Amino acid sequence: MDWPVVNGSIPARPGVFGTKSGRCGKEIQLSWDNVCRTFQQAYAPSDPGGPSEGIRETVAEVTLKDVALASGCSIATVSRVLAGTRPVGAETARTVREAAERLGYRPNQVARALRSRSTGTVGLVLPQITNPFFPSLVRELEHALHAEGRAVLLADCDDDPVTEAARIGVLLGRRVDALLLIPVDERRSREAVASAAAQVPLVLLDRGCGPGIADSVAVDNAAGMALVLDHLAATGRRRPCFIGAAGTASAAVERRAAYEAGAAALDPAAPGRVELGDFSVEWGRAAVDRVWPSRPDALICANDLIAAGALQRLRQLGADVPGEVAVTGFDDIPLAGLADPALTTVRQPVGELAAEAARLLSRRPSPGEPGPRRTVRLAPQLVVRASSAPAGVPRVADCF
Amino acid sequence: MDWPVVNGSIPARPGVFGTKSGRCGKEIQLSWDNVCRTFQQAYAPSDPGGPSEGIRETVAEVTLKDVALASGCSIATVSRVLAGTRPVGAETARTVREAAERLGYRPNQVARALRSRSTGTVGLVLPQITNPFFPSLVRELEHALHAEGRAVLLADCDDDPVTEAARIGVLLGRRVDALLLIPVDERRSREAVASAAAQVPLVLLDRGCGPGIADSVAVDNAAGMALVLDHLAATGRRRPCFIGAAGTASAAVERRAAYEAGAAALDPAAPGRVELGDFSVEWGRAAVDRVWPSRPDALICANDLIAAGALQRLRQLGADVPGEVAVTGFDDIPLAGLADPALTTVRQPVGELAAEAARLLSRRPSPGEPGPRRTVRLAPQLVVRASSAPAGVPRVADCF
DNA sequence: ATGAAAGCGCTAACAA
């Protein structure tokens, strides 16, 4: 028998099976139940003329019921075998798995989510994926989460707190199990973040959002700055200047504070030499115009973009980097290794940040009883490249 | 009345309402039904001692049923009002919307998806988010899709076809309505892509994957190359050399073919001057070592990364760009504007690519009857920067 | 225009 003959009405012959080549091209056994569903779906909703050719190409989704029918046991048992939730007889398990394999069964995660009240989905909300620091972080997060069977719903906020709040709402409506969030703004994100944190486990990444709002994972900015200062001191720099970012963002505040705290070791006047703008290449260029006349021997930039701008402008001004002045960045974005001279910078432990964030998510099962907020700070690493080589040492081409 | 007194058993008093301040801090009316669910959830599953303090902080999810109870009409009516699927009395509609608002109702997208067989979710599968061309594309896609109420499930394949196939499987299990896919490899991705395309609408982006597999959207590589060649010809370059990528990827093949077809206009021998490696900075550096001895006056690189490497090596060799030799890229990644000299390149119409991809997705409702595959090619734009300025013209600093 | 009722595919009580 090849295919049951049906003419406009759905036959009811339980137990009878049709044979058909499925989507993988291999012959599979269909439960009569599935045959009927295929039939119905081929009709619905706008196909009044009877089953189209399509019916012969399409098989209705294979469900637990099909597997149960095919393996001769109950739906519940099949569920238990496939979801591995409860002990099941070895023989039964084998039969079930075999049937599932043969039919090409794929659990419907939507149904599973509805019933179990867990989507296995994490929302990832970030200010702007085009910020060059984020892609590597996103990559690590994606891998960490997929490794534990969770999928990632991505939301890009366009650097706008209003959009951010809206995206958070959308993700909550889709019932993400948890949120991973890089807040757009220390203050203006707070309300939406706090409200979300009350509903699902939420971990703040990279940037803070006020105290006590949610768990957070970030690099130890102070330690990073200390690495830079130590390095510059060791290579004989004595007139450093900090080019940072204004505002309340944690990276901006902490890096500046660490500079001010540590720079006195190089020069008593150093902590006062601070210029604040934003985290952009343009600001890096502009800042050089402001500080270069006073001939600092090191420009400590709050991130790599600022440093890239600074390098660019210094070259235009004919300054010798690192001969006359060293330049350092923060983050170690891909651009850093490509700049000329290659940029000395502080590498964020992106993989560990992601792993730690994933770990925090799993360990916060009860939103009703939040417990104390946890803050994790991870140690960064100094990457020394040509832009801070001691004066007089020949420059080494750095690899990407 | 403040809160029903309950002592270890669930009371059943339909129609009675509790009052409570919800998660937004505002006072909301709770249906008795919701009160009971809150109670049950506070117990379950591992809370034998009775309702914890948590019960006073948490409100069970507000459902259609609550809204129906509160507005005095049936669940079906509420659904129709809120989903806007069918005409509903103006007065009823108002009452319902008001109740929904008051209770802070948020439709459960999971339940909706299960019932309506549409998750409103699109899978975005890409080779590596860290490839600097992708973030801006991802950004545009995210915005285009969110604008039509769809959410994005992100999958990063680590440039591995096996991972790619696995990710596609995961997304299909999560019942994405459609897939947006940048294939890892022209050939090795084909099987998984074809199989996926048979199950859901699928649009290939940026790269092809063999003919007839799926709809696709990409930049017109030939047109882009033509723009470059015209520009170089117009600025007097006569000894161009192409630095491209080997392999079957569409970008590699098409850009090279376009060069070979168009370069003869500059120099009859030009089409033969082709070096092939991969799309990396390292290859750009290496390629310069191979071609520089023959003193070309233009290096036409197949993408910006190659061009960045070429610029770097040329500077190390002391070559004058653009005086002695012009360098061009392709894609216009952020790095291009930051290179020194800033890189002349071909900008991909990222926003339009995203819009077009989203459009194709919506217009493919029946996977049963695929119809002919559609291929969309979008026109790129030449961005002239310092790296190809005519020899002798003073260099202009380019902004980021 | 509205309501009652039947599921979507699955998991989780509760029995047996």
Place this chain on the structure above:
DNA sequence: TTGTTAGCGCTTTCAT
């Protein structure tokens, strides 16, 4: 260990 029975929250016939 296994089966039976209820739903998860929603949309969608089918009546009214």
